[in-house]
Amino acid sequence: MSNVDVFMWEFLGTTILCLLGNGSVAAVVLKNSYSHGTGGDWIIIVLGWGFGVFAGASIAAPSGAHINPAVSLAVAISGGIPWSTLPVYWAAQMLGGIAGASLCWAAFKLQFDNMDDNSGTRGIFCTTPFVKGLPWNMATEVIATFVLVFFILTNPQANGALSYGAVTFVIITIGFGLGGPTGYAVNPARDLGPRIAYWFLPIKGKAGPDWSYSWVPVFGPLLGAALAAGLGLLVM
Helix, strand or coil, X not given: CCHHHHHHHXXXXXXXXXXXXXXXXXXXXXXXXXXXXXXXXXXXXXXXXXXXXXXXXXHCHHHCXXXXXXXXXXXXXXXXXXXXXXXXXXXXXXXXHHHHHHHHHHHCHHHXXXXXXXXXXXXXXXXXXXXXXXXXXXXXXXXXXXXXXXXXXXXXXXXXXXXXXXXXXXXXXXXXXHCCCCCCCCCHHHHHHHHHHHHHCCCCCCCCCXXXXXXXXXXXXXXXXXXXXXXXXXXX
């Protein structure tokens, strides 16, 4: 597969992932939305991101359905893709994250405009720890991503047989089991891409993008993925 094809599929898959994932958060956070105030917000968000992974991965199947720089790094470490293609995967995924978040904003434009206070809407786009303590926030992201990536690397048959359904349920389980402390990025593109989009989108009264935290959901998942790939090389 050419680098152009890899870029196209990874961009499209990550765009859909972030459109649906960010959209599930917007649906419960923004007023004048049918989902707002119905209860079970965290369940809606976790399921939205989980099935967003299913949709995005299914679309990006021709390129390996990474839709996550951490997964691409782990696959490269494991010898699944040439290192020379890693920048292509990462660029496509990051731009897809920006595009998906921007489409989410467009879909909910009227809801954003009708909010009395948009200072709390950053969480629609990117993660914020419930209790900020960078070393421990980092540890949470490392652990959560390790679980995800180690499953992907050690269970390729299950992933293929269930057409990405297996990864979907792992993502959902991570959301319920490990998502509470940080909002579980486990994917640099799904956090930094939408964070950049939030920074430049014309949302009245918004807060800042919190760049001081932005490195945690990037380097935490990458480190967790590298550790998972390293262990995979030892045991497989």
